[in-house]
Amino acid sequence: MEVDPNARPIVCKIMDWGRAKYDLAKKEKAAKRHEKVLEIKQVKFRPGIDDHDFETKLTHARRFLEEGRRTKITIMFRRRDLRRPENGVKILKRVASELAKVGKVETRPGKIENRDLTMVMVPLLGVGHSVKAAEKAAVEKADATERKRLARAAAREAAETGDGDAPSKPAADPAEATPAAAKAARAKRTPAAAKAVSAAAVKSAPVAVAKATPATADDESETADPAVKTSETVTSN
Numbered sequence: 001m002e003v004d005p006n007a008r009p010i011v012c013k014i015m016d017w018g019r020a021k022y023d024l025a026k027k028e029k030a031a032k033r034h035e036k037v038l039e040i041k042q043v044k045f046r047p048g049i050d051d052h053d054f055e056t057k058l059t060h061a062r063r064f065l066e067e068g069r070r071t072k073i074t075i076m077f078r079r080r081d082l083r084r085p086e087n088g089v090k091i092l093k094r095v096a097s098e099l100a101k102v103g104k105v106e107t108r109p110g111k112i113e114n115r116d117l118t119m120v121m122v123p124l125l126g127v128g129h130s131v132k133a134a135e136k137a138a139v140e141k142a143d144a145t146e147r148k149r150l151a152r153a154a155a156r157e158a159a160e161t162g163d164g165d166a167p168s169k170p171a172a173d174p175a176e177a178t179p180a181a182a183k184a185a186r187a188k189r190t191p192a193a194a195k196a197v198s199a200a201a202v203k204s205a206p207v208a209v210a211k212a213t214p215a216t217a218d219d220e221s222e223t224a225d226p227a228v229k230t231s232e233t234v235t236s237n
Contacts, residue, residue, distance in 0.1 A: 040120070042072045045095070047087035054091075058098055065103040065123045066131040075109075075117040088117045096121070102131065 001020065004011040041064040043057050064071045073095050075088035092109050099121060107120035125134055 038070065040070045040072050042074055044074045044076055045088075045091050046076055046078075047081050047084070047091060049091065054094075058095065061095065061121075062099055062102055065099060065121065068123050068125065068128045068130045070106070070123075070127055071103065071121050073119045073121060077112065077115045077117070082112070082115065085112060085117065088112075092117070092119045095119075 001013050001015055001017075002010060003013050041061075043061045043064070045054070045057060049057075061071050061073065073092060075091055077085070077088060081087070089109060096105050096119070101124075103121040103123050105119060106122045107118075109117050109119045123129060123131075125131065
């Protein structure tokens with residue numbers, strides 16, 4: 001395969017022809033994938049078209065523009081129609097004025113080519129932008145704005161009435177209602193105060209301590225069986 005045919009000597013390369021054809025087809029396919037195809041809709045008129053037919057074709061052109069498609073308006077001349085080309089220009093001006101709300105003229109009519117006079121119109125929103133999609137987006141945006149407004153109004157009303165969703169403060173401890181009581185409560189939370197409180201609790205419970213201590217010898221004699229004491233007394237007499 002020739003690499004540089006203009007060089008002297010000519011530069012060639014030995015390669016697999018099947019593989020080269022496959023690579024070339026793959027490159028062409030990738031190029032087609034990335035290329036943009038401009039779709040143009042065409043509506044044809046005649047210089048002496050009736051009003052009913054004009055309205056029908058105008059409806060088609062309006063629908064194409066509302067769908068976001070580029071539209072070509074063509075005036076077809078036949079035989080003696082070419083003697084009065086201004087009639088075709090009048091039709092194009094009428095079409096442009098009727099479709100002014102949905103489209104604008106991109107290419108104005110020029111010379112008559114192959115007995116046709118053409119004019120290209122594009123949508124006002126741009127090619128590829130549908131009117132229905134734009135209206136739907138506008139409605140959704142208005143709904144979102146209204147929801148935000150209602151949410152702000154509800155939050156403002158809740159803040160004014162005090163019924164908001166903010167967590168309420170916990171109830172104050174009755175012992176800490178006054179500054180002195182609050183200071184005493186804080187002192188009780190210190191380690192030294194806790195020890196003092198525990199010692200005071202031990203002192204204030206003598207009954208419990210007495211029950212917990214073991215009995216003495218005197219206590220044992222007092223608590224002896226009364227039958228044994230009686231027998232000892234009789235013997236001494």
